[in-house]
Amino acid sequence: xxxxxxxxxxxxxxxxxxxxxxxxxxxxxxxxxxxxxxxxxxxxxxxxxxxxxxxxxxxxxxxxxxxxxxxxxxxxxxxxxxxxxxxxxxxxxxxxxxxxxxxxxxxxxxxxxxxxxxxxxxxxxxxxxxxxxxxxxxxxxxxxxxxxxxxxxxxxxxxxxxxxxxxxxxxxxxxxxxxxxxxxxxxxxxxxxxxxxxxxxxxxxxxxxxxxxxxxxxxxxxxxxxxxxxxxxxxxxxxxxxxxxxxxxxxxxxxxxxxxxxxxxxxxxxxx
Ligand SMILES: *[C@@H]1O[C@H](CO)[C@@H](O)[C@H](O)[C@H]1NC(C)=O
Ligand SMILES: *[C@@H]1O[C@H](CO)[C@@H](O)[C@H](O)[C@H]1NC(C)=O
Ligand SMILES: *[C@@H]1O[C@H](CO)[C@@H](O)[C@H](O)[C@H]1NC(C)=O
Ligand SMILES: *[C@@H]1O[C@H](CO)[C@@H](O)[C@H](O)[C@H]1NC(C)=O
Numbered sequence: 020x021x022x023x024x025x026x027x028x029x030x031x032x033x034x035x036x037x038x039x040x041x042x043x044x045x046x047x048x049x050x051x052x053x054x055x056x057x058x059x060x061x062x063x064x065x066x067x068x069x070x071x072x073x074x075x076x077x078x079x080x081x082x083x084x085x086x087x088x089x090x091x092x093x094x095x096x097x098x099x100x101x102x103x104x105x106x107x108x109x110x111x112x113x114x115x116x117x118x119x120x121x122x123x124x125x126x127x128x129x130x131x132x133x134x135x136x137x138x139x140x141x142x143x144x145x146x147x148x149x150x151x152x153x154x155x156x157x158x159x160x161x162x163x164x165x166x167x168x169x170x171x172x173x174x175x176x177x178x179x180x181x182x183x184x185x186x187x188x189x190x191x192x193x194x195x196x197x198x199x200x201x202x203x204x205x206x207x208x209x210x211x212x213x214x215x216x217x218x219x220x221x222x223x224x225x226x227x228x229x230x231x232x233x234x235x236x237x238x239x240x241x242x243x244x245x246x247x248x249x250x251x252x253x254x255x256x257x258x259x260x261x262x263x264x265x266x267x268x269x270x271x272x273x274x275x276x277x278x279x280x281x282x283x284x285x286x287x288x289x290x291x
Contacts, residue, residue, distance in 0.1 A: 054072075132167050144218070230242075
């Protein structure tokens with residue numbers, strides 16, 4: 020009898036702990052990603068995301084979804100967008116396993132990106148492999164998303180594409196933390212001060228278009244900036260990110276979405 024009671028008490032405790040750790044954090048992206056997956060054969064796969072919750076319907080019936088193929092022949096080359104104006108700063112960060120990806124969170128913000136007089140605060144970054152966006156049909160090995168939000172709740176994301184080669188120094192600086200969460204002992208870990216200026220962003224040429232979050236709820240009207248220059252990352256680093264997510268999948272890239280009649284711009288400096 021006593022052991023049955025003990026077992027019951029333990030179960031209750033475990034349930035409470037599970038509930039506590041799965042409480043949603045204020046964010047526009049879904050934090051507990053276990054409800055959807057990237058397996059096209061599954062009922063929770065990308066083509067069904069919009070049916071899983073009424074609030075996720077845009078994933079199926081939206082008209083400006085991301086990611087897209089950045090097709091050269093569709094691009095309008097412009098110079099009026101100006102250089103990317105980033106004023107990032109070091110800030111305390113935590114690293115978190117969201118079930119399908121690894122997210123680095125700056126709770127107090129880590130500076131901002133300014134577009135058209137609006138300052139968008141950098142809140143978090145996370146990784147997708149292989150890349151979600153493609154350039155003229157070409158897919159790369161990794162894509163970093165730097166997610167920013169304005170005081171009025173507008174989101175803007177910078178995407179950086181990587182192909183296998185030498186290690187990425189920003190990811191190298193996080194190796195011990197990624198290994199620690201890979202061991203399954205922790206789902207979230209305090210990293211300390213992380214400086215986003217260590218992320219290599221070649222801002223001289225970038226694509227700009229209006230799209231959506233690439234995970235549920237697939238919120239639209241999000242401006243995307245995809246840096247044109249491709250960076251390098253080692254095979255081990257891409258694998259470490261996949262292992263740390265412990266979702267037994269080898270991909271977390273949403274399939275390409277229709278461009279429809281969206282404007283696709285490429286900023287390039289004008290030389291006179
Ligand atoms: C998408 O589907 C939902 C639920 O069926 C519906 O409420 C919504 O109006 C639809 N949106 C568009 C843009 O068609
Ligand atoms: C990071 O957190 C520590 C401990 O809470 C604090 O002393 C330090 O000032 C913070 N650093 C930054 C850059 O926010
Ligand atoms: C910036 O302003 C221009 C001109 O008003 C507008 O076309 C563009 O959509 C704006 N960009 C963003 C990301 O809000
Ligand atoms: C869409 O985003 C632009 C800026 O990027 C903003 O000015 C506009 O109010 C947004 N529209 C909606 C419907 O949220």
